[in-house]
Amino acid sequence: MNTTTAPSPxxxxxxxxxxxxxxxALFLVSGVGKLAAPAATxxxxxxxxxxxxxxxxxxxxxxxxGLALALVLGYRTRTVAALMAAFTLVTAFAFxxxxxxxxxxxxxxxxxxxxxxxxxxxxxxxxxxxxxxxLGRRGDAVGAKA
Numbered sequence: 001m002n003t004t005t006a007p008s009p010x011x012x013x014x015x016x017x018x019x020x021x022x023x024x025a026l027f028l029v030s031g032v033g034k035l036a037a038p039a040a041t042x043x044x045x046x047x048x049x050x051x052x053x054x055x056x057x058x059x060x061x062x063x064x065x066g067l068a069l070a071l072v073l074g075y076r077t078r079t080v081a082a083l084m085a086a087f088t089l090v091t092a093f094a095f096x097x098x099x100x101x102x103x104x105x106x107x108x109x110x111x112x113x114x115x116x117x118x119x120x121x122x123x124x125x126x127x128x129x130x131x132x133x134x135l136g137r138r139g140d141a142v143g144a145k146a
Contacts, residue, residue, distance in 0.1 A: 009128075016127025017074070023117055024072035027084070031064030048095050063087045071121070074130020078122050085118035 034041045034057065041060070042053040050056050063084060070080045092111035098104040126132045 013128040016121075016124070017129040019117065020071050020074060020077070020121065020126065020130070023084075023114065023121070024068040026114065027064040027068035027071075031061055031068060034060055034064065050094060060087075074126035074132050077126030077130055077132050081118045081121035085115045085122060088115045088118065 038057060042057045045053040045056045045060075067080050067084050067087075070076060071084060088111050092108050092115070096104045096108035096111060098108075
């Protein structure tokens with residue numbers, strides 16, 4: 001006997017939007033910090049041994065500000081979340097993979113957890129309170145009444 005009940009429409013509308021807002025806020029704060037300190041950010045990228053610090057800096061800004069805003073708004077949510085998940089996984093290994101440093105291990109695991117959250121958004125879409133739902137893109141807004 002199946003005793004599960006369907007979640008309420010209010011819950012299925014608010015939870016995905018809240019999740020997108022919380023994930024997006026993390027990236028937006030980081031992006032604004034990078035925007036405020038371009039030289040220090042590029043020096044950190046160079047110190048990590050990555051090539052083309054300016055290009056990497058501009059790419060990080062595009063993800064952390066541009067894609068984060070798209071995620072919060074629920075615009076092309078699945079594609080945006082997948083791109084952000086890939087970026088987050090790459091940054092975990094490029095900047096935080098140092099098993100000898102417990103602080104870096106925590107940052108590494110945090111990035112893996114964020115990647116997992118973004119993969120959930122990739123799998124399940126932006127939900128009913130998203131631009132995708134409003135614009136009628138069913139593929140990106142699973143669960144929305146489009």
